[in-house]
Amino acid sequence: MSNEENSNQSSGKPGKFGLIEHLTRNAVIYNKSTITGPGDDSAVIDSGNDLSLVSTDLLLEGIHFNLVYTPLKHLGYKAVIRAISDIYAMNGTPEQILTAVGISSRFSVKHLDELYEGISLACKRYRIDLAGGDTSSSLTGMSISVTAIGRAGTDSIVRRNGARPNDLICATGNFGAAYMGLQVLERERKIFDNDNKIQPDLSGYEYIIERQLKPEFPAKVLTGLSSANILPSSMIDVSDGLASDLIHLCRQSGTGCRIYYDRIPVDNETWKTAEEFNIDPMIPALNGGEDYELLFTLPLRYAEAIKSVPDVAMIGHMTVPEQRCFLITNQYSEVELKAQGWENG
Amino acid sequence: MSNEENSNQSSGKPGKFGLIEHLTRNAVIYNKSTITGPGDDSAVIDSGNDLSLVSTDLLLEGIHFNLVYTPLKHLGYKAVIRAISDIYAMNGTPEQILTAVGISSRFSVKHLDELYEGISLACKRYRIDLAGGDTSSSLTGMSISVTAIGRAGTDSIVRRNGARPNDLICATGNFGAAYMGLQVLERERKIFDNDNKIQPDLSGYEYIIERQLKPEFPAKVLTGLSSANILPSSMIDVSDGLASDLIHLCRQSGTGCRIYYDRIPVDNETWKTAEEFNIDPMIPALNGGEDYELLFTLPLRYAEAIKSVPDVAMIGHMTVPEQRCFLITNQYSEVELKAQGWENG
Numbered sequence: 069m070s071n072e073e074n075s076n077q078s079s080g081k082p083g084k085f086g087l088i089e090h091l092t093r094n095a096v097i098y099n100k101s102t103i104t105g106p107g108d109d110s111a112v113i114d115s116g117n118d119l120s121l122v123s124t125d126l127l128l129e130g131i132h133f134n135l136v137y138t139p140l141k142h143l144g145y146k147a148v149i150r151a152i153s154d155i156y157a158m159n160g161t162p163e164q165i166l167t168a169v170g171i172s173s174r175f176s177v178k179h180l181d182e183l184y185e186g187i188s189l190a191c192k193r194y195r196i197d198l199a200g201g202d203t204s205s206s207l208t209g210m211s212i213s214v215t216a217i218g219r220a221g222t223d224s225i226v227r228r229n230g231a232r233p234n235d236l237i238c239a240t241g242n243f244g245a246a247y248m249g250l251q252v253l254e255r256e257r258k259i260f261d262n263d264n265k266i267q268p269d270l271s272g273y274e275y276i277i278e279r280q281l282k283p284e285f286p287a288k289v290l291t292g293l294s295s296a297n298i299l300p301s302s303m304i305d306v307s308d309g310l311a312s313d314l315i316h317l318c319r320q321s322g323t324g325c326r327i328y329y330d331r332i333p334v335d336n337e338t339w340k341t342a343e344e345f346n347i348d349p350m351i352p353a354l355n356g357g358e359d360y361e362l363l364f365t366l367p368l369r370y371a372e373a374i375k376s377v378p379d380v381a382m383i384g385h386m387t388v389p390e391q392r393c394f395l396i397t398n399q400y401s402e403v404e405l406k407a408q409g410w411e412n413g
Numbered sequence: 414m415s416n417e418e419n420s421n422q423s424s425g426k427p428g429k430f431g432l433i434e435h436l437t438r439n440a441v442i443y444n445k446s447t448i449t450g451p452g453d454d455s456a457v458i459d460s461g462n463d464l465s466l467v468s469t470d471l472l473l474e475g476i477h478f479n480l481v482y483t484p485l486k487h488l489g490y491k492a493v494i495r496a497i498s499d500i501y502a503m504n505g506t507p508e509q510i511l512t513a514v515g516i517s518s519r520f521s522v523k524h525l526d527e528l529y530e531g532i533s534l535a536c537k538r539y540r541i542d543l544a545g546g547d548t549s550s551s552l553t554g555m556s557i558s559v560t561a562i563g564r565a566g567t568d569s570i571v572r573r574n575g576a577r578p579n580d581l582i583c584a585t586g587n588f589g590a591a592y593m594g595l596q597v598l599e600r601e602r603k604i605f606d607n608d609n610k611i612q613p614d615l616s617g618y619e620y621i622i623e624r625q626l627k628p629e630f631p632a633k634v635l636t637g638l639s640s641a642n643i644l645p646s647s648m649i650d651v652s653d654g655l656a657s658d659l660i661h662l663c664r665q666s667g668t669g670c671r672i673y674y675d676r677i678p679v680d681n682e683t684w685k686t687a688e689e690f691n692i693d694p695m696i697p698a699l700n701g702g703e704d705y706e707l708l709f710t711l712p713l714r715y716a717e718a719i720k721s722v723p724d725v726a727m728i729g730h731m732t733v734p735e736q737r738c739f740l741i742t743n744q745y746s747e748v749e750l751k752a753q754g755w756e757n758g
Binding site: 103104107109110113123128129164169170204206209218303305320 | 448449452453454455456457458459460464465466467468469470471473474475476477499500502503505509511512513514515544545547549550551552553554556558560561562563565570572573574648649650665
């Protein structure tokens with residue numbers, strides 16, 4: 069007798085032990101801090117003299133991902149990137165993840181294998197240990213919870229609340245690409261829905277689609293900062309959107325900010341695609357989200373040193389809180405930044 | 414502009430910052446290991462010289478809980494118990510949890526407040542710090558992910574794989590109560606569905622319903638073991654069912670087992686209700702699940718010492734693996750234990 073035969077509710081873990089052993093059978097351990105991996109009640113981790121960093125993230129089908137155009141392997145990869153970016157954003161080193169996946173009856177073991185293939189690939193690339201896993205039934209759709217665990221020295225942790233007025237605002241990579249990639253995928257999906265003889269044409273959009281489906285995290289920038297003896301005063305990973313996450317740094321630090329339109333890095337493909345969609349490219353750059361870039365602030369004394377770290381742009385500076393948060397446009401006018409959007413004024 | 418207005422996919426975090434601040438505004442810190450709580454990219458934890466234990470758990474509406482008869486406050490409480498039981502099961506002390514909740518549009522902030530009230534209550538009772546939280550939209554239903562973090566000394570961690578033949582098998586509390594409580598709730602729901610003038614009559618079922626809706630964890634048994642200088646050779650928390658979790662200890666330890674029908678603790682109310690439902694009471698006891706009791710094994714030298722620890726029953730012993738896993742019934746016949754069920758032979 070299983071619970072499920074007798075009620076609507078169950079432990080939700082049919083064949084749990086066998087399935088998770090199958091899915092984690094090839095798990096490789098990269099870090100000596102991983103004492104016990106999958107197969108016990110909890111992961112056991114030795115952080116030595118370092119502090120432990122732990123973050124958890126929930127991805128829900130139809131909200132965070134659409135399986136119509138997201139291969140499961142890419143989804144697994146992206147789920148890992150998303151989780152470990154929260155550890156990097158504290159200037160920590162992610163070393164373990166734990167996964168919990170809920171799947172409805174439309175998914176098979178083959179589907180889970182694909183998902184875990186992507187998880188393993190991201191783990192290999194970023195040297196992360198899959199230290200625990202769990203699977204469960206779900207009524208509808210797929211739910212993925214990923215917990216990331218990492219470590220950082222007491223003196224090297226960077227929080228969201230350490231920025232001061234006049235600190236430089238820096239950002240890695242470029243912004244808005246993942247959002248414009250999503251717009252292209254959505255457009256092609258709608259065309260396909262109307263006439264499924266028309267195959268999606270994604271040529272010319274490779275970069276922005278890759279940023280949407282299989283993002284990477286600029287972990288090397290953290291190594292670069294460390295090598296240059298630069299310790300940011302505050303830091304956050306950009307997942308909700310540059311404007312929203314910058315405002316959050318300001319709120320936590322008790323500052324205002326000024327950023328400059330022409331200094332915000334936007335890739336050519338993003339720019340071109342935004343224009344094709346009749347969108348001001350600065351809108352996805354500021355509010356698109358899912359960029360998985362780093363946004364951080366630096367005391368002015370690092371202004372020269374930061375130039376030696378590749379892939380970092382100085383986009384503005386912190387101000388006193390009374391000056392609030394503004395974007396300075398090309399026309400030398402100021403537009404107030406809003407967490408949920410920016411109105412071109 | 415928000416993503417949600419423009420596509421089916423979004424960061425899923427409408428008003429994230431404000432909402433989670435509201436929900437965690439009364440969070441109390443009980444443990445000095447909690448260096449940074451909610452409000453940054455990740456929780457920061459100082460385990461000192463201890464090892465860190467981390468476990469994650471996903472609860473899905475319709476699979477793990479039914480909101481028709483589960484008050485949200487109880488659900489929040491139970492979600493915490495479920496998560497921290499994995500830390501206790503390693504002989505650790507849970508100290509932090511991180512939550513991630515996905516809710517569809519049918520839920521309001523008031524609903525989330527109720528959920529977090531239950532989370533806070535369990536945190537207060539077990540002295541757990543809510544060190545991080547996140548909320549997100551969902552297409553349908555509620556999803557709750559809880560990550561539990563704890564600590565244990567290198568020499569005191571108890572794993573699933575340490576049992577040896579002849580070790581005593583011990584269990585806390587009693588079994589099958591939560592499952593029978595669920596059967597009563599399901600029966601009353603069906604009656605109510607047919608005629609919603611009939612109010613549910615739950616008198617006489619208070620204990621088993623409380624075990625289903627608001628379980629507790631026998632944390633004091635671990636203190637008792639420690640005071641008596643007893644270190645189990647293996648341990649697991651019983652969430653999937655006594656038989657299933659015992660078989661798991663056996664598989665991981667490379668043993669078989671014998672447990673005795675008349676030694677398995679079953680509460681009178683569970684027994685009586687099972688008979689009312691024409692179920693052999695041993696079936697929910699062995700396979701019901703959601704007991705949140707501890708199952709552990711002890712080397713024989715502790716046979717006397719364990720008698721001083723309240724709320725622990727010796728229910729059998731480990732054997733060599735060739736003898737497999739059997740229940741010895743009252744009639745002195747043997748019935749093989751199966752992870753997914755037990756057939757009365």
